Amino acid sequence: MEFEFKITEKDKYALISLKGNLIEKNQANDLMDEINLLSEKDGSNFIINLTDFKYMNSTGLNVLLGILSKARKSGGEAVICAVPEKIKTLLVITKLINVFSVVDNEELAAKAFSN
Numbered sequence: 001m002e003f004e005f006k007i008t009e010k011d012k013y014a015l016i017s018l019k020g021n022l023i024e025k026n027q028a029n030d031l032m033d034e035i036n037l038l039s040e041k042d043g044s045n046f047i048i049n050l051t052d053f054k055y056m057n058s059t060g061l062n063v064l065l066g067i068l069s070k071a072r073k074s075g076g077e078a079v080i081c082a083v084p085e086k087i088k089t090l091l092v093i094t095k096l097i098n099v100f101s102v103v104d105n106e107e108l109a110a111k112a113f114s115n
Contacts, residue, residue: 001054003027007034012113013045014038015106016067019052022060032066039070046071047109051082061094068100077101079109 004019005028016035022028038044046067056063064080071078079101083091091097103109 005031007031007038009038010110013047013110015047015049017049017052021054022056022063025059025062028059028063031063035067035070039074039076042075044071044074044076045113046076046078047106048078048080049082049106050080050084050087053084053087056087056090061090061096064096064100077112079103079112081106081109 001020003022006017006019008015008017016031035046038046048064048067064078068078080091081103082105083102088097088102091100091102101109101112103112
């Protein structure tokens, strides 16, 4: 399954929906280019929705960390939501579950930016 992404700009955040498998660095080049553009704004907030995300390796973890660091450098935050069990296990094993805010759905993630 190929890697796909969709970015939807909302009022207080950009929703990044990831789909498929992320296992090669060049698969995420377009995504990171768009993240770079969005993070040029002060206080860029991102919600990363993994509902349709199937598999990732260290490349995928690096992409998630890249999004998080871009958000924080601009004074914003990144929240991950709707994490499939296989991906959640990977986040736990790598202890990245403690680095990211992880919630069940987009609605809960959006509450992080509602203040």
